[in-house]
Amino acid sequence: xxxLTQPASVSGSPGQSITISCxxxxxxxxxxxxxxxxxxxxxxxxxxxxxxxxxxxSGVSDRFSGSKSGNTASLTISGLxxxxxxxxxxxxxxxxxxxxxxxxxxxxxx
Amino acid sequence: EVxxxxxxxxxxxxxxxxRLSCVASGFSFQFYAIQWVRQAPxxxxxxxxxxxxxxxxxxxxxxxxxxxxxxxxxxxNMVYLQMGSLRPEDTAVYYCAREADWYVDHWGQGTLVTVxx
Numbered sequence: 001x002x003x004l005t006q007p008a009s010v011s012g013s014p015g016q017s018i019t020i021s022c023x024x025x026x027x028x029x030x031x032x033x034x035x036x037x038x039x040x041x042x043x044x045x046x047x048x049x050x051x052x053x054x055x056x057x058s059g060v061s062d063r064f065s066g067s068k069s070g071n072t073a074s075l076t077i078s079g080l081x082x083x084x085x086x087x088x089x090x091x092x093x094x095x096x097x098x099x100x101x102x103x104x105x106x107x108x109x110x
Numbered sequence: 111e112v113x114x115x116x117x118x119x120x121x122x123x124x125x126x127x128x129r130l131s132c133v134a135s136g137f138s139f140q141f142y143a144i145q146w147v148r149q150a151p152x153x154x155x156x157x158x159x160x161x162x163x164x165x166x167x168x169x170x171x172x173x174x175x176x177x178x179x180x181x182x183x184x185x186x187n188m189v190y191l192q193m194g195s196l197r198p199e200d201t202a203v204y205y206c207a208r209e210a211d212w213y214v215d216h217w218g219q220g221t222l223v224t225v226x227x
Binding site: 001003036045047048051057089093096098101102 | 147157205213
């Protein structure tokens with residue numbers, strides 16, 4: 001199972017919106033609405049920020065939103081803030097019942 | 111409060127074995143599947159394994175299939191990852207994580223496994 005493809009890095013200025021793409025296949029992203037996104041800061045465990053494509057857990061800012069079209073999922077961060085600087089990973093259920101992570105995207109706030 | 115605490119990491123020689131443990135608290139452990147996810151130094155997250163709530167089904171990522179075995183003891187709120195035929199590329203922080211339906215909602219702090227001679 002190959003990792004889902006994400007851009008290595010995305011940057012934006014405070015207040016801007018950025019979008020991170022996550023591309024898979026019909027065997028994972030395209031076949032199921034089970035895409036989740038995680039935020040990870042250095043030395044810490046990942047934190048769930050989006051599940052089932054577009055749902056947000058309680059306590060996660062509504063500046064984070066998710067969507068999906070075909071084999072590609074996207075995470076959008078609106079009103080970018082310094083605290084959003086982190087690594088972001090997508091994840092999908094697969095047709096084998098396993099899960100697959102994306103390659104990860106480093107978000108830099110300029 | 112949901113807590114997952116991993117232990118058992120350390121230095122092991124190539125070809126060796128190691129067993130990781132994860133103790134859970136703060137939730138009804140027997141109703142949740144548990145995943146193992148790893149992260150090599152400076153690298154991304156990688157799905158390792160998952161075990162169903164009652165332990166009757168375990169799945170593995172391609173890179174560890176046939177070498178790693180996941181088990182659980184619901185009477186002790188414990189999950190185990192038995193790792194064998196270890197390779198340098200298995201060096202990583204190993205996270206234990208609670209699976210809620212189709213995603214992970216809680217993570218442990220991780221335990222470092224180093225495979226080196």
